[in-house]
Amino acid sequence: MKIDAVDFFYLAMPEITTEADGSQDALLVRVSAGGHVGWGECEASPLVSIAAFVCPMSHGVCRPVGASVLGQAFEGPADIARMAALVEYDSMDLLQAAHTWSGVEMALWDLLGKVRGEPVWKLLGYRRAEKKTPYASQLFGDTPQETLDLGRAARAKGFAAVKFGWGPVGRGAVEIDRDHILAAREGLGPDGILLVDVGQIFGEDVEAAAARLPALEAAGAVWLEEPFHASALEAYGALARRSPKVKLAGGEGAHNVFMARQLIDYGQVGFVQIDCGRIGGIGPAKKIADYAVAKGVTYVNHTFTSHLALSASIQPFAGLAHHRICEYPVAPKQLAIDLTRNHITRDADGEILVPDAPGLGIDIDLAALRTYLVDVEIKVRGERLFATPDLV
Numbered sequence: 001m002k003i004d005a006v007d008f009f010y011l012a013m014p015e016i017t018t019e020a021d022g023s024q025d026a027l028l029v030r031v032s033a034g035g036h037v038g039w040g041e042c043e044a045s046p047l048v049s050i051a052a053f054v055c056p057m058s059h060g061v062c063r064p065v066g067a068s069v070l071g072q073a074f075e076g077p078a079d080i081a082r083m084a085a086l087v088e089y090d091s092m093d094l095l096q097a098a099h100t101w102s103g104v105e106m107a108l109w110d111l112l113g114k115v116r117g118e119p120v121w122k123l124l125g126y127r128r129a130e131k132k133t134p135y136a137s138q139l140f141g142d143t144p145q146e147t148l149d150l151g152r153a154a155r156a157k158g159f160a161a162v163k164f165g166w167g168p169v170g171r172g173a174v175e176i177d178r179d180h181i182l183a184a185r186e187g188l189g190p191d192g193i194l195l196v197d198v199g200q201i202f203g204e205d206v207e208a209a210a211a212r213l214p215a216l217e218a219a220g221a222v223w224l225e226e227p228f229h230a231s232a233l234e235a236y237g238a239l240a241r242r243s244p245k246v247k248l249a250g251g252e253g254a255h256n257v258f259m260a261r262q263l264i265d266y267g268q269v270g271f272v273q274i275d276c277g278r279i280g281g282i283g284p285a286k287k288i289a290d291y292a293v294a295k296g297v298t299y300v301n302h303t304f305t306s307h308l309a310l311s312a313s314i315q316p317f318a319g320l321a322h323h324r325i326c327e328y329p330v331a332p333k334q335l336a337i338d339l340t341r342n343h344i345t346r347d348a349d350g351e352i353l354v355p356d357a358p359g360l361g362i363d364i365d366l367a368a369l370r371t372y373l374v375d376v377e378i379k380v381r382g383e384r385l386f387a388t389p390d391l392v
C-alpha cells in the first residue's frame with residue numbers, strides 16, 4: 001500500500017467557551033491507503049494542526065508534516081516508525097508537528113488493524129486486554145460542601161475512582177484547600193480512590209505545593225497531578241522526594257518520548273499520564289508504557305474527548321494488568337459523543353475493556369459529523385493549500 005490521502009475534519013460546538021474542557025472542538029483525521037481507511041484524532045487546536053500539515057516549507061527541517069506522509073509506502077508498524085522519524089527530523093522546527101502527526105499516526109494504526117483483522121493492542125504485542133478502572137474526572141466544587149456532594153454523586157453513579165481538579169484549589173489559603181480535599185474524601189467514602197489534579201497551579205513553587213501534602217496524606221489521595229508546569233522537572237523531583245506517600249502524576253504535556261522519560265527519571269512521578277493525541281500517537285505511548293514498567297512507574301492514559309481518542313489512549317497499556325486506573329471522559333460535550341457510533345461503556349462492575357474489533361474498534365458517524373463540521377480554506381498567494389474535504 002501507499003498513503004493516498006490524509007483528510008482533516010475540523011469539528012466544533014456552536015459556541016466555544018473559556019472553560020478548560022477540551023471536548024468543545026475536535027480534529028478528526030482520515031487516512032486512505034490501498035482502498036482502506038483509518039481514523040485518528042489530534043488533541044490540539046484544529047486550525048493550527050491542519051496548517052502544520054499543509055504549510056509551505058520554511059527550510060529543510062521546517063517542512064509540513066504532509067511532506068513526510070503523503071505517498072509513503074505503508075505495509076506495517078515499521079513504516080509508521082519510519083514516518084514518525086521523518087516527521088521528527090524534517091519538522092523539528094515546527095512545534096505543532098507532534099500534535100498533527102499524533103492524529104495521523106493513530107489513523108495509521110487503525111487502518112493497519114483493519115487490514116490485518118486485529119485490534120491495535122494485538123499489533124502492539126499484547127495477547128489479551130485487561131479491564132481498566134475508569135475514574136470520573138470532575139472539577140472541585142466552589143465550596144467544600146459542593147465538593148463533598150460531587151464526590152457522593154460520582155460514587156452513586158458507580159465510579160470507584162474519582163479525580164477532583166482545578167476550581168478554587170491552589171488559588172487561596174492552604175486551609176481552604178485542606179477543607180476541599182477532606183470533603184472530597186468524605187464524599188467518596190473510605191474506600192473510594194481519590195485523585196487530585198491541580199492543573200499546574202503552583203508553577204514551580206515547591207513550598208506552595210508541599211504545604212498541601214498533609215491534607216492530601218490525611219485524605220489518602222493516591223496521586224497529586226500536575227502541581228507544576230509540565231517541564232518544571234526540578235520542582236517535580238524536589239516535591240516527589242518530600243512526598244513518599246502521595247505520588248506525583250504528570251505527563252499529559254509530553255510531546256515526545258524524551259519529555260515523558262525525563263518526567264519519570266528526573267521528575268520522579270509515580271504515575272505517567274500520556275495523551276496519544278499529543279505525544280506523537282500510539283507508538284511513542286507504547287514505548288513509555290514499556291519504560292514505565294521497567295522503572296516501576298504506573299502508566300495512565302490521558303484523554304478528554306471522543307471514544308475514538310479514548311480507545312487509542314488505552315491501546316498502549318491495554319495488556320498491563322497492574323496498570324488499572326484509566327481516564328474516562330464522564331461528561332464531554334455532545335460533539336464528542338455524537339462523533340462515534342459506538343462507545344466504550346462500563347460493565348456491571350463499573351469497569352471498561354478496550355474494543356476487541358479490528359483497528360481501534362470505533363466507528364465514525366459521518367452523518368453526525370456534518371452537524372459540527374467547520375468549513376475551512378487555507379490559501380497562500382492564491383493557491384489553495386487546504387479545503388474541508390467532502391464527508392463521503
Ligand SMILES: [Mg+2]
Nearest residue numbers: 197225226252
Ligand atoms: Mg490533568
